[in-house]
Every structure is written in structure tokens, then in C-alpha cells.
Amino acid sequence: MKRYADTEDYRKNRLEWAVLKKFFPRFRPYMWSILLCLCLLTCSALLSLAGPLLVRHAIDVNFKEHDTSGLFRTSALYLLVLILTFGFSYFQRINMEIVGQKIIRGIRTDIFTHLTRMCQSFFDTHPVGQLLSRIESDTEALRSMFTNTVVMVLSDILMMVGMFIVMFSISFRLTLILFFMAPLVICVILYFNGKIVPIFIEVRRKTAEIYAFLEEYLRGVLIVQAFGQEENVTNRMNYVNKNRVVIEYPGHRLGNYFGHIIFFISTLTTVLILGFGGTWVMKDPRSLTIGTLVAFLGYIFRFFGPIFHLSDQLNVIQKAFGGARRINEIMETPLRGYGETQMLSTVQEKKGIEFKNVWFAYKDEEWVLKDISFFLPPGKRLAIVGPTGAGKTTLTSLLFRFYESQKGQILLDGVDISTLPLEILRKRLGLVLQDIILFPGTILDNLRMEEKSISSERVLKALDVINARDLVDKMPEGLNSKLSEHGDNLSMGEKQLLSFARAMVFDPEILVLDEATSSIDPLTERKLQNAISAILTGRTSIVIAHRLQTIIESDIILVLEDGIVKEQGTHNELLTVKGIYWNLYQIQAGVKECSS
Numbered sequence: 001m002k003r004y005a006d007t008e009d010y011r012k013n014r015l016e017w018a019v020l021k022k023f024f025p026r027f028r029p030y031m032w033s034i035l036l037c038l039c040l041l042t043c044s045a046l047l048s049l050a051g052p053l054l055v056r057h058a059i060d061v062n063f064k065e066h067d068t069s070g071l072f073r074t075s076a077l078y079l080l081v082l083i084l085t086f087g088f089s090y091f092q093r094i095n096m097e098i099v100g101q102k103i104i105r106g107i108r109t110d111i112f113t114h115l116t117r118m119c120q121s122f123f124d125t126h127p128v129g130q131l132l133s134r135i136e137s138d139t140e141a142l143r144s145m146f147t148n149t150v151v152m153v154l155s156d157i158l159m160m161v162g163m164f165i166v167m168f169s170i171s172f173r174l175t176l177i178l179f180f181m182a183p184l185v186i187c188v189i190l191y192f193n194g195k196i197v198p199i200f201i202e203v204r205r206k207t208a209e210i211y212a213f214l215e216e217y218l219r220g221v222l223i224v225q226a227f228g229q230e231e232n233v234t235n236r237m238n239y240v241n242k243n244r245v246v247i248e249y250p251g252h253r254l255g256n257y258f259g260h261i262i263f264f265i266s267t268l269t270t271v272l273i274l275g276f277g278g279t280w281v282m283k284d285p286r287s288l289t290i291g292t293l294v295a296f297l298g299y300i301f302r303f304f305g306p307i308f309h310l311s312d313q314l315n316v317i318q319k320a321f322g323g324a325r326r327i328n329e330i331m332e333t334p335l336r337g338y339g340e341t342q343m344l345s346t347v348q349e350k351k352g353i354e355f356k357n358v359w360f361a362y363k364d365e366e367w368v369l370k371d372i373s374f375f376l377p378p379g380k381r382l383a384i385v386g387p388t389g390a391g392k393t394t395l396t397s398l399l400f401r402f403y404e405s406q407k408g409q410i411l412l413d414g415v416d417i418s419t420l421p422l423e424i425l426r427k428r429l430g431l432v433l434q435d436i437i438l439f440p441g442t443i444l445d446n447l448r449m450e451e452k453s454i455s456s457e458r459v460l461k462a463l464d465v466i467n468a469r470d471l472v473d474k475m476p477e478g479l480n481s482k483l484s485e486h487g488d489n490l491s492m493g494e495k496q497l498l499s500f501a502r503a504m505v506f507d508p509e510i511l512v513l514d515e516a517t518s519s520i521d522p523l524t525e526r527k528l529q530n531a532i533s534a535i536l537t538g539r540t541s542i543v544i545a546h547r548l549q550t551i552i553e554s555d556i557i558l559v560l561e562d563g564i565v566k567e568q569g570t571h572n573e574l575l576t577v578k579g580i581y582w583n584l585y586q587i588q589a590g591v592k593e594c595s596s
Helices: 002-021 024-048 050-063 070-114 118-125 128-170 172-217 220-227 232-281 290-308 309-333 394-400 421-426 443-448 456-463 469-474 490-506 521-536 571-577 580-589 591-595
Strands: 353-359 367-376 381-385 406-412 427-430 508-516 540-544 556-561 563-568
Touching: 002 309, 002 421, 024 050, 024 070, 024 128, 050 070, 050 118, 050 128, 070 128, 070 309, 128 172, 128 290, 128 309, 172 220, 172 232, 172 309, 220 232, 220 443, 232 290, 232 309, 232 456, 353 394, 367 394, 367 406, 367 556, 367 563, 381 394, 381 427, 394 540, 427 490, 443 456, 443 490, 456 469, 456 490, 456 521, 469 490, 490 521, 508 521, 556 571, 556 580, 563 571, 563 580
Parallel strands: 381 540, 381 556, 427 508, 508 540
Antiparallel strands: 353 367, 353 406, 556 563
């Protein structure tokens, strides 16, 4: 079993290094800066070795010969070495930090770019809090390792090798004492590494859970307060946080033990060297001088310094391994629909939208849509009605390819949309949702969605189309007025008007309205209805609605129930059938109106 576990650990370590190596090509553009850092690092490490040798020279030569001027020169040289060491180290750290920040900036941008192109099903299974942790914390872990830990480890290795060579050259016998203590140090390091690393991995997992918890509950803090559940949510947070602390505590305890054991070994080594070295100095000062013993003790203190910080460095490295693995998981998730070559010609004959025997399930074969078929001619209006959970929003999500259907075909102008580049497909579509989403920035930024080629005049024209120009005119800075977080300085109706305006700014061929007027008060809705009619006239459109009065004029009405098309036809045709639609209309409009 032990051999099997060792083999598994070896394979796991190889996999982690393989994942980490995928980030190495990002260093290539900065190779000259990195080489400069290595040169500065080498100079700093070599200069730091000179200190104890200068002390030895002062004791064995300057003190022995009572050479005051020589002692002054040695002291001045020591000061110069310290200044140069500090200078080389300072510029190396600054340069490496700049390189690290540039690399991490590129990684963060690439992650965000990749996420904006991910299929919606990815976000269904990955909480936003965890994704935020990957973009921020995981990239920071990589930066910390590449710019700090790697540099520190290289510096420590150079210094330890250099010190070992110098110590061996000035006293072979004292070096043997250190050599005999080395196996004990290695055993301690390997033992604690096997114990601490799994704890660090579990702590990172719990930290991601805390991020997800905070993001979800802080985003919904209004609901928490409305139901008076602040105390219960706080207790839940304490529980989640306590789990992390319970797991993290043994890691800190082991790290503390490690530090004390290494301190004991270093102290024992120092005592042995002082005891044996002092005896040899007294017996034969020519074979081992006091200056050499003092210099050797100075090197011993420095030799164990990097080992003291080893547990912290292992923590940083393990965080970087985990961060690299999670970032790589995102970056290697395939993007569907991007980079495909087939495109719709602008002069292609308009053939409308057609769903052919479409089936869809979010999970396995728990079908949300079952054998959906309908045809929407170009320039016509399709309304979709049905009870909550019938699959109305899911159906339109398939048209945008937020999800991919498992069976059947969706055709746009006779072309299967699964063969179209998403950039081309979605430029032809416009969307207004029930859940209003506004982003940080100005009204203008929100309406043109960072598309700088769209002029302010075009935005104002779109506002005029939906009779919302007065909304902007009353704002302090017009289109350049800043919106608070989530647009909270606007009413719900005003936010929905901006959502309509945003769709019209891009003037889509096909417009999808998903409960688009459900958040608007009756007065604003009446104001908008005429504009909506003008917008939809002659434009291919799909409208999801609960209020049937808003979709009476639709060319086709689709009635969904349990993911199945139960009825299909015009308003008058469906009333004649006296089925599901007739019942819904009767409930909303009244029997008298229905019968008339």
C-alpha cells in the first residue's frame, strides 16, 4: 500500500508540474528581463557570501596585527558589499515584480475573455464566487510563486551551494559535522511535507466555498433582510468559516512543529561546531583559526535560514499548483461556436426560423423540451405562452445557442445554427430579459455595450424610438450620467426602458422579448406598447408573455406545457379550440369578454 501511495503521489506531482509548465510560454516575451533578474540574483547571492570571509580577515589579520587602518578598510569593504547586495536585490525584485504583474494581467484577461465565450451550462455548474476566486486569488497565487517564491528558492539554492563550497574550502572538518546533520534535516522536511501539503489543498477548497457563499448571500442580502434571516445566515457563515479553520489549524500546528524542530537541529549543529571547533582552535590554532570558526558559525546561521521558511514556501507553491490547475480547467474547456467558418450571406434569401423535432435537457435525459417543431416566417411575430417551468425561456436560449440541443435542428434562413459562428449568429439577434442587467459605467456605456463605433446620435435615436428620451434628458449629465451598482439609482421601469433601448441600438433582425414588460408599471407599459408595436412591425420577433393582452396581435402563438407544444395558431384560432390558451385567456380577460 505504501508503495502504491508513493507512486500515486509521484504521478500527481508530475501532473501538477505539467499543468504549471503550460504557463511557461507566457514568460517568453520577457526573457531578457528575466535573464537580467537572474544575473542580478546571482550577483546578490555571491556578494552575500563575502561577509563572513571579511569578518574572518578582520579577526585573523587586522586584530592579530593591530592594524587599525586595515580594519577600517575591511569594514568599509564590508559596507560596500552590503550596499551592492541590497542594490542588486532591490532592482532584481522590482524588475521581477513588473514582469510578474504583466504576465498575470495577461492571464486574467485571457480567463475573462474565455469565460465571456463559455456555454451557459458551464455557469450553471460553477458558482460565480468560485470563478471570481479563480480570476483573482488563483492568478495572485501564480504571481506570488513566480515573482517571489521562485526567486527566493533560486536565491536560497545559490546561497546554500555557495556557502557549502566556501565552508568546505575553509574547514573540511567542520563541514563534515554539517554533512552528518543533513540526512536528519532531509527526513524532517520530507515527513512534514507529506503531512502539510494535503492540508493546504483542502484549505484552498474550503476557501473557494467561502468565496461562493459570500458572493451568493451578499448579492441576495435584500432577501435575507426582508425575511429577517440575518442571524441565521451569519450562523451559516460561522459554520462554513469554522470548517475552514478546523482544517487549517493542524497545518499551522505542523508548520510550528517544523520550525521548532529545524531550530533545534540548527542549534544542535551550532553547538557541535562551536564545541569541536573551539577545541581544535585551542589545540592547534594554525589548523583552525578563531576567525575561521566565527566565519563558519556565520555561514551556519545563514545556511538554516531558508529551511526555516520552507513550510511557507511550500504553502505558496501548493497554492500555485492548485491555482494553475483550476485556471487550466477553465482555459481548456472547449468553446462551442467560436472560430467556425460558415457564415450567412447578407444577400441570402430570408427563410425565417424553424425548429425541427428539438429535444433538450439540462441534465442527462431529464427533458425540458420535447420534440419541439414550429416555423416562423421572416418578419412575423411568434408569441410563446404557458405555465412557469414549461420551457419558454429555454426555447429562446437554444436560438441564441446559450445551450446546445441534444436532438433535432434549429434553422435560421435554412441554415443549421449549430454550424454558424456565434459572433455572426448573435449579431442578428436582440434580447430583452425580465431580469434587467445593467453594468458599471455611464448610460452610454450600457446602451452601446463598449462598442465604441456606435455614436451618441445612434443611441439617442434608439431612445426616441421607444419614447424614452426624457429619461436621459432629466439625468444630470445625460448619456454620460453614471449608474450606481446594478443601476439602483433608477426605478425598475426606467431600467427596463434602458434594456429595450440597448436592444434597439444594435437594430437586430430578430428580437426576442422574454417577459420584457413584466417589471414595468401599467403607466410605463402603456407608454411603451405603441413603441413596441412599431419596433416589432416587419421585424421577426419572439415574445414570451404571461399577460395575454400583449400578444393578441401575434402571427403565431405557441402554447407550451411540460416542454411540449400543446397548441399552435393565431389568437382567434386558439380561442376557437377552447383548450389551454382559451382557459388562460378566460382567467385573465373574463368569461364575458371571452365569449364576445
